Amino acid sequence: MGALEEVADSVLLAVATIPEGRVTSYGSIGRLVGRGPRLVARVLATRGDEVCWWRVVRADGSIAPQLVAEATVLLGREGVPVRAGRVDLRRHGIDLADG
C-alpha cells in the first residue's frame, strides 16, 4: 500500500471540514496530516471529486491553471471572489490547525 492511500482518507476528511465560503492551502492540510503539500495535491488530483476540492488553493491564494475556471465558478457561488486566478486569503483563508 502506497503512502498516498494511507493518508488519503485523512486528507479528504480535513478538506470536508472547510466551511462553505472559506478556503485553505495544501500546506495547511499537509501540516495537519503530517505530510507534504505535494502529497495533499496528489490526493485531491485522484480523489478530489469526493469532496469540496475547490476550497483548497495554493499558499499565496493562487489556483492551478487547469482548475481556475471551474474553481472560480464554484467559489463565487459561496461568496469567495476569484480575481486574476487568486483568492484573498486574508479575507477567506483559514488554517485548519488553528480552529
Added chain:
DNA sequence: CTACTGACTAATG
C-alpha cells in the same frame, strides 16, 4: 537503479 513529472512552498532578487 536513474530521470522526469507535478492541483506545492519558502526564500531570494
Added chain:
DNA sequence: ACATTAGCCAGTA
C-alpha cells in the same frame, strides 16, 4: 508584484 531557485516526495516510465 513578478520570476527564479532549491527543496520537496510519491508516482511513473
